Amino acid sequence: MLRLQQFSKSYGGRQVLAIEHVSFEKGIYWVKGENGSGKSTLFKAVAGIIPFDGDIFCDNLNLKKHGVAYRRVVNYAEAEPLYPGFLTAKDLIRFVGDAKGSTRAQQNYYVEKFGVTSYFETPVDTFSSGMLKKLSLVMAFLGTPKVILLDEPLITLDVDAAKVLAETIQEATSRGIMFIISSHQDLSQNNLDLTAVYRIENQTLRFERAGKHIQ
Numbered sequence: 001m002l003r004l005q006q007f008s009k010s011y012g013g014r015q016v017l018a019i020e021h022v023s024f025e026k027g028i029y030w031v032k033g034e035n036g037s038g039k040s041t042l043f044k045a046v047a048g049i050i051p052f053d054g055d056i057f058c059d060n061l062n063l064k065k066h067g068v069a070y071r072r073v074v075n076y077a078e079a080e081p082l083y084p085g086f087l088t089a090k091d092l093i094r095f096v097g098d099a100k101g102s103t104r105a106q107q108n109y110y111v112e113k114f115g116v117t118s119y120f121e122t123p124v125d126t127f128s129s130g131m132l133k134k135l136s137l138v139m140a141f142l143g144t145p146k147v148i149l150l151d152e153p154l155i156t157l158d159v160d161a162a163k164v165l166a167e168t169i170q171e172a173t174s175r176g177i178m179f180i181i182s183s184h185q186d187l188s189q190n191n192l193d194l195t196a197v198y199r200i201e202n203q204t205l206r207f208e209r210a211g212k213h214i215q
C-alpha cells in the first residue's frame, strides 16, 4: 500500500535518513526512535510536506508524479500542531475537509468523537495544547484516506481522549485504513492491534518485531 524506494533525506548536505526499500501493507505500524533520529522527517516526507530524494508510492500513486491525488489519500497529523491563531476549529476543519473531499456529516462525527464540539467556533489562539492536538486528530481522519500518519498522537492527550483515539484507529483499520504512528509512549498498552514495530536508528528504518497479535 505504501512503498519507499531509494529514499533519502538531507538537510543542508547532512544526510539524516536513507531507506533503500520498505513497503507497508494494511495494518497499524509503530515507528520508534530516539530524539532526533528522524521520525518527524520521515513522516513529513511521506506526507508530501518536505522534499526528498527517491520515490514514495501509495498504491500506484507516485508522490512526485501524482502529488494532488496522493495527498488526498495520505493524511497526516503533526507532533506539535500550530495553526494561524485567528482561525477557528470550524474554519480549519471545513478547509481541510473540503480539500480532502469530506462530507459535513463526517466532519461533525469526528468533531463530536474527539470532543471538539464545545470549542468548535473558538479561535485556536486560545486553545490548550491538548485542544490543538484533538483538532489535528479530527483533521487527520477526514476524507477517504488510505494511509494516516500520526506523529506522537498521544502527547498532551488525557486518558479518555487517548482511549477514544485508540478506538477510532482500530475502527478505521477495520475499514482498511493503514496507520503509521510514532510514539515515545508504549502503544502496545493502548489496546491497539499492532501489526509491526519499526525503529529508526543509524539513519535508516529497521523492522524490529511483529505486533502482539501475530507473535
Ligand SMILES: Nc1ncnc2c1ncn2[C@@H]1O[C@H](COP(=O)(O)OP(=O)(O)OP(=O)(O)O)[C@@H](O)[C@H]1O
Binding pocket: 011, 012, 016, 033, 034, 035, 036, 037, 038, 039, 040, 041, 042
Ligand atoms: N528543518 C531542519 N533543518 C535542519 N535539520 C533538521 C531539520 N529538521 C530536522 N533536522 C534534523 O534532522 C534530524 C532528525 O530530526 P527529526 O525531527 O526528524 O527527529 P525525531 O526522530 O522526530 O525527533 P524527536 O523524537 O525529538 O521528535 C535531527 O538531527 C534534526 O536536527
